[in-house]
Amino acid sequence: MFDLAASDPVDLRxxxxxxxxxxxxxxxxxxxxxxxxxxxxxxSLSEDEQADYAxxxxxxxxxxxxxxxxxxxxxxxxxxxxPG
Numbered sequence: 001m002f003d004l005a006a007s008d009p010v011d012l013r014x015x016x017x018x019x020x021x022x023x024x025x026x027x028x029x030x031x032x033x034x035x036x037x038x039x040x041x042x043x044s045l046s047e048d049e050q051a052d053y054a055x056x057x058x059x060x061x062x063x064x065x066x067x068x069x070x071x072x073x074x075x076x077x078x079x080x081x082x083p084g
Contacts (some may be wrong), residue, residue, distance in 0.1 A: 008073040
């Protein structure tokens with residue numbers, strides 16, 4: 001189990017299962033894709049995928065506490081910080 005903090009709302013609900021389909025490292029740009037009512041896919045996006053991805057994207061960072069993962073919303077193709 002880990003603690004997830006986000007700079008913007010993430011479509012996760014209590015009881016959701018989180019599935020990873022790729023290796024995710026600090027600094028990666030990731031997305032959350034709802035696959036079933038209680039299943040969300042959490043995956044890393046390549047630079048090519050980022051250019052075409054229409055949904056919200058987040059950059060992975062570590063939190064201040066052990067086990068805490070921070071996701072920060074990033075802009076579309078450029079990977080720069082989004083508004084806010």
